[in-house]
Amino acid sequence: MKRLGVNIDHVATIRNARGELHPDPLKAAKIVKKAGADSITIHLREDRRHIKDIDAKKICKIKNLLVNLEISTNPKIVNIALKIKPNYVCIVPENRKEITTEGGLDLTKNRGKLIKIISKFKKKNIRTSLFINPSLKDIEISKQIGTDCIEIHTGHLSNLIKSNKKYSNELSKIKKSSIMASKFGIEVHAGHGLDYKSTRILSNIPSIKEFNIGHFLIGESIFYGLFSVIKKFKKILKKKK
Ligand code: PXP
16 A cells, blocks of 8 residues: 655645744644554755644654654754754755745756765664756666655656646656556655655555645635545555556
8 A cells, every 4th residue: 555644734724824833743743643644754955834843853752653854964953963863864955935846856967966875864763855856867867866666756746736737747757657666676756746646656666655735735624624535645645566
């Protein structure tokens, strides 16, 4: 069965809109776990737009909860991550003006930096992942960098599906990249912009083992509740190889 990781950043976005304590991402993390998600994802951004240091610290201390911390290559953020020891890290590009993570990492430019960061996390037994575009060249570089996993940026595919445009080329890039990565022994994840339809389409790719879903899932939970929405996603991912 494919795994579901739930990104709860936007619980913090709602909380921060009032500068108060409710809704608490810590409570969301516990509910998400009870509802059957396999892990939770939080992104400690340099601008602390949603998740704050204290949230990340508290969430990483919850027992029996697998936490995937998204981080940039900023040394201060890397050091915080090394201290609070999540189970997993996913390294993402960050740009202060973006609304969300807009594309994959530039692996050619950041190769040396990434090799050093990944080896630091590996020494602490923290699973590493690189958020990348679906490109064979990037899969090749990911292998050389020595990451445990890659997460393929599905934003472009999701946008094509949502706007009823042809998506077969983009889907084929994702399929080819996933196959190549798993041949190299790199575990493949997918994330960004996913909803029920795009998740269903991607769940037919055997080499994708984990889906990380945030904005749509949290938005839909306003109408139907976290339990029901997580159950629906789990059903989509059930019995898929
Ligand atoms: N995966 C990664 C690496 C991301 O940066 C994000 C966005 O924070 C997501 C998944 C989730 O994307 P969305 O909120 O669009 O579902």
